[in-house]
Structures are given as structure tokens and as C-alpha cells.
Amino acid sequence: MAPAHRDRHPLTPVAPPEVLRDFYTPEEVGTLFGVVRANAPWKLVLAHHFASAEEYFAVSGARDRSPDAGLADFVAPVFRGYLAREGAVLYPELHDLYFSRKLLEPVLRMHKARYGFAHHMLFNLCGPSRSFDAGHFDSGNWRGVSSVNAPIWLMSVMAKSGLFDAWEVKSGQVITYFYDSDVDGGFTYWPEGPERAPSRLVAPFRNTAVLSDNSRMFHRREANGPRDRRDLPALTMGSLLTADGDDAWVVRDGDTEIARFAHRDSRSLFHYTALVFEDLADVTRYLDHTDDLTFDKVFDVLIADLKARGVRFSEPSDPMTDRDFIALLTDVHAMAPREYPAHAPLDVPAA
Template identity: 55%
Template sequence: MTSVARHPMTPTVPPEVISDIYSPDEIAVLFDVVRRKGPWRLIAAQHFATAEEYLAVSGPKNPDLKSKLTLSDLLTPTFRSYLGNFGIAYEDEVHDLYFSRKMLNMIKSIHGAKYATPQSFLFNLRAPAHSYDAGHFDGSSWRGINSNNSPLWLISIMAKSGLFDEWEVKSGQVIAYYYNSDIDGGFTYWPEGPDLPPKRVPAPFWNNGFLTNNEKMFHRGEASGPRGRRTIPDLQLNSLISGEGDNEWVIRNDGTEIARYEDDEMRFLFHYSAHVFDDLADVKRYVEHTDDLTVEKALGMILDDLKRRGKPVPESSDPMNDSGFIAALSSRYAMAPSEYPVEAPLDVPTPR
């Protein structure tokens, strides 16, 4: 009997569509924090320094090598901040939500795990936007290396390489979407791996989403909002968004307004993630750092793997900031979806 190899970017179990994730009172608390406590920064400004770093995480399967993009060409008005992280609730109002037994039990159920600890609790808010994200997976975690202490481009390449399962920290996510419009804005995901057809949940959303293992599944938020308002010519890395009044959102550059939107044009998500452990020995390895990876060891393993495969990459004197080195590693471990829903095609960026 012939067995079919499981793609490394396939979730432990298929994602489960869930509804009524938060109570009305909890929704009010969450949106109150987002509206009152800004301004908030672009996701790209928090995680990427160059186009090569972005493309290592969210680049297409067959990029146009003749089109030299900069990070500015890839910007969309998608902003992010954190309600909690590292096992600490950042806002008093969300303390009980961050340590929610309901959320932790849901995520433990994905892996049949015995123990869990909350990790990142973040929110994204997006004005009308294109989606240049060709599909990505959330930042994986290994003992010693995670998205809190290492760049996302390295996290992505490590996950694609399949070299680090021995150090993997299991995780899961509960993601709630809020987009009160049916103008595009759905969610595309590849539960059987990026080489097979995707599935899609269309908008509108309100307090529904997924129980999922997004660190092992390619997915993307689709373009959203009025199609004629998806480009902001003055958007730049230091652009900030903040709530204005009861139902508006304003994007500014150094205090100067460049765009304004109403609630129904905006797309929001709240993304809760936890780490889970099979037993106390697993917990102790994680907490006591007795078997951690280092960035140096990870890069060494990657370079050794490429040599064995006959695809060597020269070492760099500044590997964490060398865009040519990052692009070379990314191309060696290139992996991205090959098919998109007809209703949600991939937007193609062009140089400004």
C-alpha cells in the first residue's frame, strides 16, 4: 500500500469554523481598547526592514524576478498591536480574556495536550486594502527561537525547512473576525497544504472565525473594503491609525491626516494564541531552557542542509541584515500556494 507524504505545512487537525466567540460585553471591551488606546503601527513596520524579508514570509510561488520591489511597494493599511504577550496581559480590561480557560481548553483540544499557557493576544485592523499576501503561516515557535526574539523571515525559512521539529513548541489559535461588509474581505486557507486547492470563508463576519493550527497552515486575508479606496498614495512605514469619535478611523503621517474611514469599511480580527504541552517534562524543557535552539545553531543547520542538497548558499558576515543572503535562503526553501479562489485573486504589486 502506497502512503501519501504529508506536506509539512498541513495543520495537525483541520481548522474548525466557530461562532459566538466572545460575549457582547467582551466584544465591547475589546473594541473599546482598540478605539481608545491607539495610535497603532503598520504590521510591515513592526516585522520587516526590506522587501526581501517580506517576500520570505508572504511572497508568491513564482515571483516576477524582473520587477524589483521595495518594501514601500508592498505596504497596505494593515495595523497591529498586542493585548497580551509572554504570558502577561498588557491591558487590565482584557486580563480575564487573556487567561481564559475556555480559550486554553479549545487550543489544548487540537493536540490532546495536558497543559497550556497563553502567548500572543493581538488584533489587526485594516482600512480598505489590496492583499499582496500570497499566503503565509503564523510565526512558528521552537524552544529558544520564536517571533518575539527572531525576525519573521528566519522563522518562516526555519518552518519551511522542516529541520527543527525536535524543538517545536506546539500551539493553536482562536481567531475572531469582524467585517460588516460583503465587499470581498473573506478568508482563504489551504488546510491540505499549499499545493492543493484552497478553501474559503466569505465575508461578512461578526464574531465568527476559526479554532486552528495556523502555524502549520497557509492562509491569507483577502482584499477588502470599497475597491476604489484600496490605494493610499501617501501611506508610508511610519503611518499610524487611531479611532476618531464613535465610528471613524483616521490614518496620519506625522500628525497629518491622509485617509479617513467609517467602521463598516474596516476589517478587524482578534487573534489569541497559546502554547501547549503534553506533560510536565515538556513544560520543564520549555520553562527551564534546558534544550534551546540559538539563531547561530539554526542558521548553521540550514546552511549545512543546503550543502547536503547541493544548493549551497555562501555564509554572510551579517546574516540577519543581509538582503541578498535572506533572498537566497528564501529561494532555496521557496514554498507558497499555487491556486487561489476565483472570487479572491492575488493582487500583484507594482513598483511605485
């Protein structure tokens, strides 16, 4: 099946982000943060998703990167936990919210879709922090290939290549932000593709939801928190976030406390994703697996494309983990934002 033709940049959302203010009720907010506090510790976002710098660069929008850069060079105190996955609610208190029309219907509306279901729900929470994120987009979904069975780096390459659009499963996000400060901390996004100028949503965020098509849009968290507290030199890939009482958050590496911050100095979000379908035939094709990709098919397509481009390379025995092959695909399908807002520049790791 040939990929769908696109007249616009492959990473352009179906619609610009839409702000939905005061999204959760006070009771829902209390339940969400209660689950996060009660079930700590939580791992860093990077620790969840990447095994090497090559995998990170496949997702990150960084144009210029040091050949000696390692994954640890981009560590920031941004922690993540999953609240629900693939229709399974991991914390019973969130059952009704995860399956609510309140979350699903905005995504259906954005895509003008008839059917859909809850996919993932997670949170991010960070203390005072610089932002090394040069811009990224969320994992897409294809029939047979998704975040359930595939690494993020591969899904990033698939999306950028445009070679797999015929198998794409449409998705959308409702992301609700909490950052009660006007000291930086905004949300930068590129609604017309990464080659065009960015837009911003400016903090403070007080239960501020954003309806977005993040798997088709570069975006980034801006630096946040008191500026004199944003560097944590002792932070490592094994650092964990824990709660202390009703207000404090603590970052530990093993038994060593390396940072402590009040909730008012944190920036957090609750991230919901739904998969949506235009008609019943689209739903059936997805559920019955009648037109799924396999990993063999994915790598056959990517390798055939490299050869058609005249790229010289050695075919890897294990393309899923071969770091040189991952780096090659990243370079061939490279794309990244060209500019950043003057008031939200990109932080660069110390040499």
C-alpha cells in the same frame, strides 16, 4: 537530534479550521474595541515585522516577484497592536479574557494536549484595502527560538525547511473576525498544503472565531471594503491608525490625514495564540531550557544543509541581517500557494 519524519507537506495543519460563532460576549467585544480606540495610534503590520523586502519574501507566499520590488510596494492599510505578550497583559481590562479557559481550551482540544498557556494576543484592523498577501503562515515557536528573540523571516525559513521539527513547540490560534459586509473580505486558507486547492470562509463575519493551526497553514486576508476606495497611494511605512470618536478611523502620515473610514467599512480581528504541550515532561523541557536551540545552532544547521545540497554561496559574517543570505535561504526553501479562489484573486502591486 534528528528532525521528525513527515509523510505530508510540512505546512499542513493538525486539523482544518473550525468556526466558533458568536465567540465573545457583547461586553467582551466592547472592551476589546474600547482598548483599541483608547490606545491608538497603531503601526502597520509590515512596519512591526520587516526591515527589507528580502525579509518579507521569506514569509510571503509570492512565487513571482520583481527583483526591484521594495517593501513599500506591498503596503496596505492593515494595522496591528499587541494586547498581551508572553503572559504579560498590556492592558489590565483584558486580564481575565487573556487568561480565560474560553480561549485556551479549544487549542488544547485541537492538539489533544494536556497543558498549555496563553502566548500572544493582538489585533489587526484595516480599512478598505486590496490584498497583496500571496499567502503566509504565522510564526512558529521552537525551544530557544521564538518571536520574542527571533525575526519572522528566520522562523519562516525554519518552518519551511523541516530541519527543526524536533524542537517545535506546538501552538494554536483563536482568531475572531469582525467584518459586517459581504463585499469580499473573506479568509482564504490551504488546509492540505500550499500545493493543493484553497478553501475559503466567506464574509460577513460577526464575532466569528476560527480555531486554527496557523503556524502550519498558509492563509491570507482577502481584499475588503468598498472597491472604489481600496487604493491609498499616499500610504507609507510610517503611516499610523488613529481613532476619531466612537465610529471613525483615521490614517495619518505625520500630520497629514490620508484616509478616513467608518467602522462599518473596516475589517478587524482579535488573534489569540496559545502554546500547548502533550505531557508534563514536554512542559518541563520547555521551561527548564534543557534542549534549546541557539542561533549559532540554527545557522550551523541551515548552512550545513545548503552545503549538502551543493549550493554555492559565501558564508555571511552576520547571517541574521545579510540580505543576500536571507534571499538565498528564501529561494532554497521556497514554497507558496499555487492557486487562489476565483472570487478572491491575488492583487498585484502596480508596476
